[in-house]
Amino acid sequence: MGILKKGFLSVVFLSIVHLATAGEGMWLPLLLKSLNEGEMQSLGMKMTAEDIYSVNNSSLKDAIVHFGGFCTSEVISPDGLMLTNHHCGYGQIQSHSTVENNLLKNGFWAMSKKEELPNPGLFATFIDRIDDVSDRALEGVTKEMSDTERQSMIDQNLELIKGGYRLREFQDVRIRPFYQGNQYFAFVTTTFNDVRLVGTPPESIGKFGSDTDNWVFPRHTGDFALFRIYSSPDNQPAEYSEENVPYKPKHFLPISLDGVEEDDFTLVFGFPGRTNQYLPGVAVKQTIEKLNPAKIKIRDTALKIIDKYMRGDEAVRLQYASKFARVANYWKKWIGENQGLKATNALDKKAKFEERYIKSAKDPSAKKLLADFETAYQNIEELALTRDYYQEVAIRNIELLNMQRYIRNLVSRYENNGEDEYNNYKGRLNNYLQNFYKNYRPNIDQEVFAALTELYSQEVDAQFIPSDFKKSAPLFKAKNSYKALADLIYSKSIFTNKDAVMELLSKNPEEAISIIKEDPAYQLGKSWESLYNEKVAAPYSSQKNDIDSLQRVYMASLIETFPNERFYPDANSTMRVTYGQVKGYKPRDAVCYTPISYLDGVIEKYVPGDYEFDVPQKLISLFDSKDYGQYTDKTGKVPVCFIGTNHTTGGNSGSPAIDAYGNLVGLNFDRVWEGTMSDINYDPSICRNIMVDARYILFIVDKFAGADHLIKEMKLVRPKTRAGSSTGSGIINKQKSRR
Numbered sequence: 183m184g185i186l187k188k189g190f191l192s193v194v195f196l197s198i199v200h201l202a203t204a205g206e207g208m209w210l211p212l213l214l215k216s217l218n219e220g221e222m223q224s225l226g227m228k229m230t231a232e233d234i235y236s237v238n239n240s241s242l243k244d245a246i247v248h249f250g251g252f253c254t255s256e257v258i259s260p261d262g263l264m265l266t267n268h269h270c271g272y273g274q275i276q277s278h279s280t281v282e283n284n285l286l287k288n289g290f291w292a293m294s295k296k297e298e299l300p301n302p303g304l305f306a307t308f309i310d311r312i313d314d315v316s317d318r319a320l321e322g323v324t325k326e327m328s329d330t331e332r333q334s335m336i337d338q339n340l341e342l343i344k345g346g347y348r349l350r351e352f353q354d355v356r357i358r359p360f361y362q363g364n365q366y367f368a369f370v371t372t373t374f375n376d377v378r379l380v381g382t383p384p385e386s387i388g389k390f391g392s393d394t395d396n397w398v399f400p401r402h403t404g405d406f407a408l409f410r411i412y413s414s415p416d417n418q419p420a421e422y423s424e425e426n427v428p429y430k431p432k433h434f435l436p437i438s439l440d441g442v443e444e445d446d447f448t449l450v451f452g453f454p455g456r457t458n459q460y461l462p463g464v465a466v467k468q469t470i471e472k473l474n475p476a477k478i479k480i481r482d483t484a485l486k487i488i489d490k491y492m493r494g495d496e497a498v499r500l501q502y503a504s505k506f507a508r509v510a511n512y513w514k515k516w517i518g519e520n521q522g523l524k525a526t527n528a529l530d531k532k533a534k535f536e537e538r539y540i541k542s543a544k545d546p547s548a549k550k551l552l553a554d555f556e557t558a559y560q561n562i563e564e565l566a567l568t569r570d571y572y573q574e575v576a577i578r579n580i581e582l583l584n585m586q587r588y589i590r591n592l593v594s595r596y597e598n599n600g601e602d603e604y605n606n607y608k609g610r611l612n613n614y615l616q617n618f619y620k621n622y623r624p625n626i627d628q629e630v631f632a633a634l635t636e637l638y639s640q641e642v643d644a645q646f647i648p649s650d651f652k653k654s655a656p657l658f659k660a661k662n663s664y665k666a667l668a669d670l671i672y673s674k675s676i677f678t679n680k681d682a683v684m685e686l687l688s689k690n691p692e693e694a695i696s697i698i699k700e701d702p703a704y705q706l707g708k709s710w711e712s713l714y715n716e717k718v719a720a721p722y723s724s725q726k727n728d729i730d731s732l733q734r735v736y737m738a739s740l741i742e743t744f745p746n747e748r749f750y751p752d753a754n755s756t757m758r759v760t761y762g763q764v765k766g767y768k769p770r771d772a773v774c775y776t777p778i779s780y781l782d783g784v785i786e787k788y789v790p791g792d793y794e795f796d797v798p799q800k801l802i803s804l805f806d807s808k809d810y811g812q813y814t815d816k817t818g819k820v821p822v823c824f825i826g827t828n829h830t831t832g833g834n835s836g837s838p839a840i841d842a843y844g845n846l847v848g849l850n851f852d853r854v855w856e857g858t859m860s861d862i863n864y865d866p867s868i869c870r871n872i873m874v875d876a877r878y879i880l881f882i883v884d885k886f887a888g889a890d891h892l893i894k895e896m897k898l899v900r901p902k903t904r905a906g907s908s909t910g911s912g913i914i915n916k917q918k919s920r921r
């Protein structure tokens with residue numbers, strides 16, 4: 183084929199396929215200059231790439247924090263005040279709550295720094311710099327190498343690269359693969375370990391709408407909480423100490439009182455967890471047709487049982503609310519994901535894309551690569567499905583079996599490392615067990631056990647069913663055999679009973695271990711795990727490695743085949759920037775959502791006494807008297823949430839939504855249901871992220887909580903008003919470095 187023709191094909195391709203449309207993409211901050219700045223400015227951004235990410239000057243990135251390693255947060259005052267989601271701080275808020283002093287229910291506002299609450303174990307990580315280390319990481323790697331040889335070469339290289347960094351105490355360097363292992367970037371981090379709780383609204387604001395509204399727009403949730411970073415008196419990271427002082431950050435985000443309106447530019451800065459944008463169609467098909475339906479069905483079964491008990495008993499509701507929310511969260515997400523993948527014809531899109539890829543690829547092996555994917559995904563299907571079944575049934579949803587993982591750990595510590603290690607682990611286990619039993623109802627769990635083990639046995643191949651299921655063989659002949667199995671285990675196991683477990687752990691290790699080993703829950707958990715490890719996990723991971731290396735070759739080939747396209751790397755919990763515009767959407771025929779919700783909508787949804795839609799009296803009074811202060815938009819109403827085309831995922835919770843000038847306008851906390859398939863197939867027509875409007879946060883802190891000392895330490899700005907007037911420039915207002 184002549185050069186000309188090839189060139190022609192890729193030009194045609196370019197005009198048809200946009201791998202990254204405006205809104206799509208989670209970009210590396212250090213590459214914004216070369217890949218994104220132009221587009222960002224054309225969407226309305228008034229900053230430069232250097233204002234967002236700079237190694238030498240303070241920039242937006244210096245205000246962005248990885249919160250506990252699982253969420254994002256941002257610094258919003260010169261005194262280290264930090265904003266994140268209520269659902270990100272939930273664990274901390276819960277741990278400070280007691281029946282008498284229920285922070286979840288009543289909210290909490292430290293009225294002075296002395297009242298701020300320490301959170302052992304919670305940490306806040308800044309990114310000091312990001313380096314492209316691809317060349318050095320891949321040095322010596324050849325195409326001929328086996329996967330193992332390749333990986334060990336890379337591992338050696340990474341050690342060398344890490345060793346080359348001179349790090350201060352509390353600094354670390356982490357190197358992560360990008361583009362499925364075709365590139366490597368190093369992240370130098372600084373971590374602070376003294377992070378205190380400053381304020382949180384009551385659940386009736388912070389979790390308003392609960393599971394019914396989760397993943398849904400229109401939304402009216404004030405999903406935020408405030409923390410503060412503390413440092414040593416010389417502004418360095420330090421373990422918790424009374425001597426510590428509020429940290430002076432390199433940068434903090436001013437907050438805009440002007441907010442945003444439809445079509446305004448926004449960027450979201452944070453730590454998205456995981457996406458799969460470059461899967462072959464066959465993998466997406468497997469997700470849609472096999473894996474998602476299986477996981478949905480399992481959780482559906484468990485949730486129905488728990489819901490039944492929660493509705494019948496207020497005490498159960500309290501005990502199970504948080505667990506229920508956790509299980510329901512991804513259950514609902516997968517349902518939305520499947521619907522969205524179908525609604526946007528994701529499989530057709532993938533098929534057309536692959537057809538064009540084969541035509542355009544210079545490498546004749548393109549066709550074979552896709553055929554190899556077909557075979558590999560066919561081969562792994564049963565293992566992948568069984569793996570999901572095991573993890574959902576034996577690990578995530580049957581509580582008794584989940585807790586057995588810790589018990590097995592205890593036993594193996596004793597057997598491998600002796601009594602000291604046993605006692606050490608037992609000490610740490612105590613906390614977990616106290617929490618576990620505080621919220622545990624064996625009768626509910628037993629019913630879940632019966633239903634899920636039955637489902638497991640129906641859906642997976644006989645070779646993956648633990649023989650322990652059949653130990654109660656005579657019982658199995660009876661009609662409700664899994665119910666019988668559950669009866670047997672839950673009536674005989676001591677692990678359904680807190681007192682018995684505490685007594686067990688007070689015995690000497692030898693004796694305790696021999697009792698544990700006789701326990702039917704321990705025995706079932708252990709034999710099921712061994713069976714799983716041998717017959718599922720091991721072959722799965724070897725096949726998955728093969729798929730990963732196909733995926734790496736595919737990614738490299740895509741980049742080579744379409745040199746003029748911008749490819750963004752899948753999310754991997756590293757710092758990213760995504761940007762787009764405030765926009766409504768049309769989820770269904772004749773339905774159209776405008777992008778901003780208001781306090782009026784909170785009141786519309788109000789159901790007195792309801793656990794999801796109750797509204798605090800104080801908020802109702804503020805609404806009735808229209809006591810809104812400066813927190814309205816030009817409609818004169820208080821905006822609560824808004825949506826945009828920013829491409830986000832789990833881990834972006836707590837990420838700041840930033841306006842064209844670098845000011846905070848919102849707090850990311852969710853996506854719309856129809857668009858949760860953006861993890862696999864972003865589609866600008868229905869993918870929207872959901873943010874709390876910064877003015878709602880300020881309104882709650884100021885008018886609802888009366889914590890105006892917190893408002894005073896923030897910097898409130900009016901960039902649009904200023905830009906519109908003859909005096910101000912509206913340009914990002916940078917704080918001087920205070921280090």
Ligand code: ARG
Nearest residue numbers: 269392393396397507511852
């Ligand atoms: N859907 C949001 C996020 O993953 C919020 C989850 C917390 N809220 C809840 N009702 N479960 O993860």
Ligand code: GLU
Nearest residue numbers: 831832833834835851852
């Ligand atoms: N709530 C999610 C989180 O915890 C963010 C929503 C999403 O998945 O986009 O990170």
